[in-house]
Amino acid sequence: QKEVEQNSGPLSVPEGAIASLNCTYSDRGSQSFFWYRQYSGKSPELIMSIYSNGDKEDGRFTAQLNKASQYVSLLIRDSQPSDSATYLCAQGANSKLTFGKGITLSVRP
């Protein structure tokens, strides 16, 4: 059974701080990993994808993947109130995404 585990949260950080979101996964065969952001009442929106070990940066977002530890994380630098949302981690294999339960981030002004 493929599983993706995320810290239950919620996570609260002050505006301008770094928010660190973590995720572990069970399927060693997965080649692709994703972070989706979901605002309340909206659909999941892809913000980062990562396929190889190391860091991948896109603006204020950095995804980190460690396949040996089966660990993927998302760092959000200079957090803004508009970053307040639920963040879903997912692993992909054979056209199937398995999602974690999500963590709710609140950025305090």
Added chain:
Amino acid sequence: DTAVSQTPKYLVTQMGNDKSIKCEQNLGHDTMYWYKQDSKKFLKIMFSYNNKELIINETVPNRFSPKSPDKAHLNLHINSLELGDSAVYFCASSQAGRIKETQYFGPGTRLLVL
């Protein structure tokens, strides 16, 4: 331009009724999905079609029947609706083999069974 669209957006119905949800994508993708997101926000895959062929069928009651008339459309028919079917149903699409399974989600259909 809406990439993945779903109708209806909201659906309120009585237990025991039969209802359908429709999904269309204009991204040129060949793979489409149905997900269910429960009240605790857990997002779980139900079905996936690739070029009109069913490729993923998770443990879903057979009251749920997907149909894909062409690769741009995927519908979900639900028979004999139960209270536990109340959830948000998301359609998604991707292109197999391209950008390694990146999936794009529709706006969701909020189903409430009374």
